[in-house]
Amino acid sequence: MTPMHIVFLIVAAVTLFAAGMVVTTRPLMHSALWLILTLGGVAVLFAMLDASFFAVVQVLVYIGAIAILVIFAIMLTRHIAEDTSPQHNKGWWLPLVGMVVLFVGIVVGLSQWSGFETPLPVLPAEANNLVLFGQALTSPDSYVIPFEVASILLLAALMGAIYLGTEGKRGKK
Amino acid sequence: MSPTIPLSWYLVFAAALFCLGLFGMLARKNMVAILMGVELMLNAVNINLIAFWRYLYAPDLTGWAFVAIVFTAAAAETAVGLALIISIYRRRKIVVAEEANTLKG
Numbered sequence: 001m002t003p004m005h006i007v008f009l010i011v012a013a014v015t016l017f018a019a020g021m022v023v024t025t026r027p028l029m030h031s032a033l034w035l036i037l038t039l040g041g042v043a044v045l046f047a048m049l050d051a052s053f054f055a056v057v058q059v060l061v062y063i064g065a066i067a068i069l070v071i072f073a074i075m076l077t078r079h080i081a082e083d084t085s086p087q088h089n090k091g092w093w094l095p096l097v098g099m100v101v102l103f104v105g106i107v108v109g110l111s112q113w114s115g116f117e118t119p120l121p122v123l124p125a126e127a128n129n130l131v132l133f134g135q136a137l138t139s140p141d142s143y144v145i146p147f148e149v150a151s152i153l154l155l156a157a158l159m160g161a162i163y164l165g166t167e168g169k170r171g172k173k
Numbered sequence: 174m175s176p177t178i179p180l181s182w183y184l185v186f187a188a189a190l191f192c193l194g195l196f197g198m199l200a201r202k203n204m205v206a207i208l209m210g211v212e213l214m215l216n217a218v219n220i221n222l223i224a225f226w227r228y229l230y231a232p233d234l235t236g237w238a239f240v241a242i243v244f245t246a247a248a249a250e251t252a253v254g255l256a257l258i259i260s261i262y263r264r265r266k267i268v269v270a271e272e273a274n275t276l277k278g
Contacts, residue, residue, distance in 0.1 A: 008178050012186045019190055019213055023197030028206060035209050042190075042216045045183070049227045054219070054240055061244055066212065066251045073205050073255040077268045088200045089271075095199035099192040106188040110181070118228045120177035133234050143238040150245040157249030164256035167263070 008048065015041030026087050028074045036067045050123060053130050183224035191217035202269045204258045208251060215247045 018037040025031050043058040110116055136142040194213030201207050219240050226236025261273055 002176055004178055008182060012182075016186070016189055016193070019193045022209055022213065023193055023201065023206075028203060031206060031209060035212065038190075038213065039216065042220060045186070045220055046223055048178075049183070049223045051223045051227070051237070051240075054223060054237075054244075057244060058219075061248055062212070062216075066248065069251055069255050070205060070209060070212075073258055076259055077205065077262045087202055087206065089202055092200040095196050098199075099196040102195070103188055103192040106192075107185055110184055110188070115229065116179075116181045116184070118180040120179075121228065121231055123231055129234065129237070133237050136234050136238065137241075146238055146242055150242055153245055153249050157252050161252045161256040164253070164260045167260055 004048070008045075011041050011044045011048075015045075028087070029071070032067060032071050032074055035070065036063055039063050039067060050129075053133065180224060180228040183220060187217040187220040187224070190214075190220065202271070204261075204268055204270050204273070205255070207270060208254050208258075211250070211254075212247065215243060219243055 015038050018034045018041065021034040022031050022038060025034065039058060039062040043055045043063075046052070046055040046058055137147045138144055191214050194210045194215075194217060197210030197213060198207050199210075201210065222236050222240050222243070226234075226240075230236060258268065262268055265273070267273055
């Protein structure tokens, strides 16, 4: 038991508890706040996996943008989403059983795999992942096409969201 | 016990997070809550990608490119999904997924 093990166990327990609260609490606003805690826990795990860039992106994009969007959507649709009415479908136990079976299946299946207990390899000290990643994203030999496709996807999402968001105003003209 | 955290811990954690997200997506009524379940699942996928990158392919950055694409797709999906939910709410005053069963408003 090194300190890293203890940190991992605490972070994983808090994150999974928060994720459980996201899918079970009745007031939707509480769900959204638990979601922020879950996303923060995932960001800590990214940092533990030496991907500090994605830890920062997780905080900026997920907590800073996506969680805030979700909270906005909850507040805009608040009158209908009464906190007292049931928030789960009638047959909610069926997915619960299915998910427990799926989880056990995944874990058992993975434990058969020989690489399951791979220990942590040491990263070469001189490697600067962030610089290499930036170069790879703009180099024609590596990932410039996926990078551009991602930017087109974002542009399309932007236009689609604006189109849907201004629907009422266009109808009045 | 090994001095470092083995890969299996991250994989089991990501599997649990994925199953919780899928449960939320299948069992919740509210469309915003369903989207939150999808976010949990995408986060589990990202944890898996980064863990496999760190343990098996460390100096090569292909895993990072995948994670960046997943982040972009998640942002786009949330923006369009929430715009759709708000649009449906404006027209028909519903946020429960099973009531939104007609395509023409």
